[in-house]
Amino acid sequence: xxxxxxxxxxxxxxxxxxxxxxxxxxxxxxxxxxxxxxxxxxxxxxxxxxxxxxxxxxxxxxxxxxxxxxxxxxxxxxxxxxxxxxxxxxxxxxxxxxxxxxxxxxxxxxxxxxxxxxxxxxxxxxxxxxxxxxxxxxxxxxxxxxxxxxxxxxxxxxxxxxxxxxxxxxxxxxxxxxxxxxxxxxxxxxxxxxxxxxxxxxxxxxxxxxxxxxxxxxxxxxxxxxxxxxxxxxxxxxxxxxxxxxxxxxxxxxxxxxxxxxxxxxxxxxxxxxxxxxxxxxxxxxxxxxxxxxxxxxxxxxxxxxxxxxxxxxxxxxxxxxxxxxxxxxxxxxxxxxxxxxxxxxxxxxxxxxxxxxxxxxxxxxxxxxxxxxxxxxxxxxxxxxxxxxxxxxxxxxxxxxxxxxxxxxxxxxxxxxxxxxxxxxxxxxxxxxxxxxxxxxxxxxxxxxxxxxxxxxxxxxxxxxxxxxxxxxxxxxxxxxxxxxxxxxxxxxxxxxxxxxxxxxxxxxxxxxxxxxxxxxxxxxxxxxxxxxxxxxxxxxxxxxxxxxxxxxxxxxxxxxxxxxxxxxxxxxxxxxxxxxxxxxxxxxxxxxxxxxxxx
Numbered sequence: 001x002x003x004x005x006x007x008x009x010x011x012x013x014x015x016x017x018x019x020x021x022x023x024x025x026x027x028x029x030x031x032x033x034x035x036x037x038x039x040x041x042x043x044x045x046x047x048x049x050x051x052x053x054x055x056x057x058x059x060x061x062x063x064x065x066x067x068x069x070x071x072x073x074x075x076x077x078x079x080x081x082x083x084x085x086x087x088x089x090x091x092x093x094x095x096x097x098x099x100x101x102x103x104x105x106x107x108x109x110x111x112x113x114x115x116x117x118x119x120x121x122x123x124x125x126x127x128x129x130x131x132x133x134x135x136x137x138x139x140x141x142x143x144x145x146x147x148x149x150x151x152x153x154x155x156x157x158x159x160x161x162x163x164x165x166x167x168x169x170x171x172x173x174x175x176x177x178x179x180x181x182x183x184x185x186x187x188x189x190x191x192x193x194x195x196x197x198x199x200x201x202x203x204x205x206x207x208x209x210x211x212x213x214x215x216x217x218x219x220x221x222x223x224x225x226x227x228x229x230x231x232x233x234x235x236x237x238x239x240x241x242x243x244x245x246x247x248x249x250x251x252x253x254x255x256x257x258x259x260x261x262x263x264x265x266x267x268x269x270x271x272x273x274x275x276x277x278x279x280x281x282x283x284x285x286x287x288x289x290x291x292x293x294x295x296x297x298x299x300x301x302x303x304x305x306x307x308x309x310x311x312x313x314x315x316x317x318x319x320x321x322x323x324x325x326x327x328x329x330x331x332x333x334x335x336x337x338x339x340x341x342x343x344x345x346x347x348x349x350x351x352x353x354x355x356x357x358x359x360x361x362x363x364x365x366x367x368x369x370x371x372x373x374x375x376x377x378x379x380x381x382x383x384x385x386x387x388x389x390x391x392x393x394x395x396x397x398x399x400x401x402x403x404x405x406x407x408x409x410x411x412x413x414x415x416x417x418x419x420x421x422x423x424x425x426x427x428x429x430x431x432x433x434x435x436x437x438x439x440x441x442x443x444x445x446x447x448x449x450x451x452x453x454x455x456x457x458x459x460x461x462x463x464x465x466x467x468x469x470x471x472x473x474x475x476x477x478x479x480x481x482x483x484x485x486x487x488x489x490x491x492x493x494x495x496x497x498x499x500x501x502x503x504x505x506x507x508x509x510x511x512x513x514x515x516x517x518x519x520x521x522x523x524x525x526x527x528x529x530x531x532x533x534x535x536x537x538x539x540x541x542x543x544x545x546x547x548x549x550x551x552x553x554x555x556x557x558x559x560x561x562x563x564x565x566x567x568x569x570x571x572x573x574x575x576x577x578x579x580x581x582x583x584x585x586x587x588x589x590x591x592x593x594x595x596x597x598x599x600x601x
Contacts, residue, residue: 047581047600049283049285049581049582049598050285050598050599050600050601051285051286051287051598052285052286052287052599053285053286053287053288053598053599054286054287054288054289054290055286055288055289055290055310055311055580055594055597055599056290056292056308056309056310056311057289057290057291057292057309057310057311057312057313057594058291058292058293058295058299058300058303058304058309058311058312058313058315059075059291059292059293059295059300059312059313059314059315060293060294060295060296060297060300060313060314060315060440060441060468061075061263061293061314061438061440061467061468061469062262062263062293062468062469063075063076063079063469064076064469064472064473065155065240065241065473066079066241066245066246066249066260067149067155067235067240067241067245067246068080068084068146068226068227068229068231069146069149069150069152069155069156069157069227069231069240069241070152070155070156070157070158070227070240070241070519071157071226071227072157072158072159072227072521073472074314074495074588074589074590074591075313075314075589075591076226077226077586077588077589078313078586078589078591078594079266079291080226080229080253081253081282081586081588081589081593081594081595082253082254082255082268082282082289082594082595083249083251083252083253083255083256083257083268083271084226084229084251084252084253085105085106085128085138085229085230085252085253085279085281086105086106086223086224086225086226086228086229086230087104087105087106087107087122087143087208087223087224087228087229087230088102088103088104088105088107088110088220088223088224089102089103089105089224089281089588090102090103090224090586090587090588091103091281092281092584092585092586092593092595092596093584094584099585099587100498100499100500100587102220102221102223102224103280103281104125104280105125105279105280105281106124106125106128106138106143106230106252107122107123107124107125108123108124108125109123110220111220116215117215117216118169118211118212118213118214118215119209119210119211119212120209120210120211120212120219120223121203121207121208121209122140122143122207122208122209122210123206123207123208124138124139124140124143124205124206124207124208125138125278126206126278127275127277127278128252128275128278128279129252129273129274129275130142130232130250130251130252130273131250131251131252131256131271131272131273131274132232132234132250132273135272135273136232137205138230138232138252139202139205139206139230140202140203140204140205140206140207140208141202141205141233142230142231142232142233143202143208143230144197144200144201144202144208145192145193145230145231145233145235146227146228146229146230146231147164147168147171147200147210147227147228148174148192148195148197148200149192149231149235149240150163150164150227150228151164151165151171151174151175151178152178152188152192152240153178153179153181153183153188153518154183154188154239154240154241154242155240155241155473155519156518156519157225157227157519158477158509158519158520158521159225159227159497159505159508159509159515159521160175160227160519161175161508161512161514161515161520162504162508162509162512162515163222163225163227163508163509164222164227166213166514167212167213167216167219167222168197168199168200168210168211168212168213169197169198169199169211169212169213170196170197170198170199170200171197171199171200174195174196174197177191177195178191178195183239184239185236185237185238185239185242186236188236188239188240189235189236189237190236192236193233193236198211199211199212199213210223214539214540216539217501217543217544218498218501218502218504218505221497221498221502221505224498225497226588229252230252232250234248234250235250246260246262247260251271251273251274252271252274253271253274253279253282253595254270254271254274254276254279254282254284254595255268255269255270255271255274255284255289255595256268256269256270256271263293263294263467263469264292264293264294265290265291265292265293266289266290266291267288267289267290267291268288268289268290268291269287269288270284270287270288281595282593282595282596283595283596283598284595285582285596285597285598285599286594286597286598286599289594291313292309292313293313295315296315296440296441297312297315297316297317297318297441297442298318300312300313300315301315301317301318301321301575304332304575304576304577307577307578307579309577310576310577310579310580310597310599311574311576311577311580311591311592311594311597312574312575312576312591313591314441314468315441316441316442316572316573316574317333317573317574317575319381321575322381322385322573325573325575330575332575332576332577332578332580333573333574333575334573334574334575334576334583334585334592335571335572335573335574336571336572336574336585336590339393339394339395339396339397339400339495339496339499339502339569340394340493340494340495340496340569340570340572341389341392341394341493341494341495341506341566341567341568341569342492342493342494342495342568342569342570343376343443343446343491343492343493343567343568344389344491344492344493344494344564344565344566344567345367345371345450345489345490345491345564345565345567346476346489346490346491346492346523346524346563346564347364347367347488347489347524347562347563347564347565348482348485348487348488348489348490348523348524348525349524349525349526349527349563350482350483350485350524350525351482351483351485351487351488352484352485353432353433353434353485353488354427354431354432354433357425357427357431357433358433358488358524360425360426361425361561361562362421362422362424362425363421363422363425363427363431364561364562364563365406365421365562366417366418366419366421366422366425366457366459367418367454367459367489367562367565368405368406368562368565369406369408369413369414369415369417369418369421369457370413370414370415370418370453370454370456370457370459371413371450371453371454371565371567372411372412372413372449372453373388373389373408373411373412373413373567373568374388374410374411374412375412375449375453376446376449376450376567376568377411377568379442379445379446379449380442380446380568380570381570385570385571385573386568386569386570386571387568387569387570388411388567388568389566389567389568389569390402390403390404390405390406390407390559390566391403391405391555391556391559391566392506392507392511392554392555392558392559392564392566393503393506393551393552393555394496394569395569396499396500397496397500397502397503397506397551398500398501398502398503398544398545398547398548398551399503399538399547399548399549399550399551399552399554399555400552400555401552401555401556403555403556403559405556405559405560406562413453413456413457415456415457415458418457418458418459419457419458422457422458422459427458429458430457430458430459430460431458431459431460432459432460432461432462433459433460433461433462433488433489434461434462434464434485434486434487434488434489435447435450435451435461435462435463435464435487435488435489435490435491436464436466436471436475436476436486436487436489436490437463437464437465437466437471437490437491438465438466438467438468438471439465439466439467439468440467440468441468443491444465446491447461447463447491448463450491451463461489464486464487471490471492472492475487475490476490476492476521476523477518477519477520477521477523478518479517479518482523482524482525490523491567492523494506494510495590497509498587499587500544501544501547503538503547503551503554503555504535504538504539507531507535507551507554507558508535509521509522510522510523510526511526511528511531511558511563512531512532512535513525513526513527513528513529513531513532514527514532524563524564526558526561526563528557528558528561530557531554531557531558531561534550534551534553534554534557535554537550538550538551538554572590574591574592576592578600579599579600579601580592580597580599580600581597581598581599581600582596582597582598583597584596
């Protein structure tokens with residue numbers, strides 16, 4: 001699941017450890033929501049849902065892209081849940097299986113799939129409209145346009161190669177051609193409208209046909225990504241996600257953006273073109289949603305306690321407050337659990353730093369030995385809410401097989417082993433690397449903790465701060481920054497883009513060398529033919545059980561190359577005000593679903 005803030009800890013273990021004191025969690029997740037004080041979902045105490053009121057949300061940073069074509073950040077999914085609709089999406093429900101199963105949204109039903117598993121025929125729901133003047137029916141052509149724009153050359157979707165260009169018939173050639181188009185609105189729009197993709201066909205206004213290159217069991221999950229959302233023809237007036245685009249968004253969801261100030265606020269009001277009868281997913285109880293940005297987790301938590309804020313946007317629960325809330329079995333505390341890896345240290349394999357040090361296997365292995373994972377776990381909440389991770393895949397995902405290729409005592413690091421490997425690589429006196437980090441939340445503390453521990457191994461980190469929303473767009477997904485060595489190491493987070501049979505949602509976007517480039521989420525440009533071959537083989541497997549050992553081998557081969565330092569996986573906690581009801585997790589956002597919450601008096 002995109003960039004995230006990570007495997008679950010059983011409640012019994014948490015309860016048993018309360019006397020020891022707990023610390024906070026900064027991770028992410030997606031599954032059916034729960035709470036230590038009772039169900040996170042439901043309307044609460046048998047109360048009848050109420051319409052009206054303003055939901056107040058607060059947090060730190062802005063979305064990555066307001067344009068659904070590029071959106072790949074959990075907090076962005078929270079916002080787009082309210083203003084955009086997809087062909088298929090995940091319902092907000094306490095049924096854990098249903099919560100991770102794609103359901104019809106703009107589509108009338110699940111698609112009709114051909115016998116060979118390659119052709120999907122989808123009917124568009126009538127009465128679902130764009131907030132245009134006058135309101136206009138959403139069509140199959142809008143769906144084709146939305147998918148095409150995922151590989152726009154200005155702000156492409158980070159997983160466009162993995163999920164679109166290499167999957168849909170004819171999409172590879174379309175995306176390759178798109179790279180040659182001038183980054184101007186008219187030229188980009190003209191290319192989208194006039195260049196055909198054989199596997200994307202608007203048969204008529206209400207019928208969409210999609211043909212994929214080969215059958216695969218996860219294509220419904222791909223169609224449920226926000227980047228697969230239909231878009232209106234008016235988007236062609238603007239460069240993707242430009243300030244002009246952001247000032248002229250057109251809604252298909254129950255809310256529309258009435259006011260937006262970058263990194264400061266969003267004000268959402270009801271979309272008059274939205275008809276509840278056409279939307280089986282969103283109840284849209286509240287009249288308005290106000291989102292205030294620029295606040296760190298401490299102030300956000302305090303405002304929720306005071307009742308001036310209702311929900312968290314992108315922050316976690318402060319360490320001390322989490323311990324107290326757990327001890328009190330606070331019903332306002334909610335947790336979600338999934339397979340996130342957050343954070344992990346990614347290495348820039350294109351950086352020229354120190355004579356291209358990160359291109360050397362021994363240096364990458366040294367980093368894996370040098371990191372004190374136990375110390376990072378303490379920063380993020382302690383061992384009762386976080387656990388060390390030693391590989392790419394996480395426990396809930398098909399293909400996970402516990403391994404520890406770079407063992408250290410109690411996961412506290414092994415500076416001596418790291419120094420030995422650095423000497424073998426030609427750095428007997430150590431080396432200096434640039435470490436990029438986000439300047440909000442727990443990221444600064446993670447950065448300084450890594451800096452102190454790596455210094456023991458002779459690795460000096462020069463800390464490079466970045467705002468949360470620029471962390472990815474200006475650095476990790478910017479080839480110019482990567483190749484110039486503006487960063488050598490960084491600690492992003494990642495969650496599966498869906499659950500269960502989702503190993504590809506780690507390997508495809510993050511570790512496939514064929515996807516390296518502008519907008520790619522293969523941040524360090526790791527490139528292994530052997531891993532690619534294993535990925536391709538796993539995707540051809542007929543069942544998840546058949547694919548599992550192949551993904552496990554891909555995991556082992558990748559970790560032998562050491563392009564990452566996996567650190568932790570775990571659980572995320574959020575907190576909401578006492579007036580919030582029906583706080584049910586939306587699997588893509590790792591937060592309560594804004595569109596299904598109602599407010600008590």
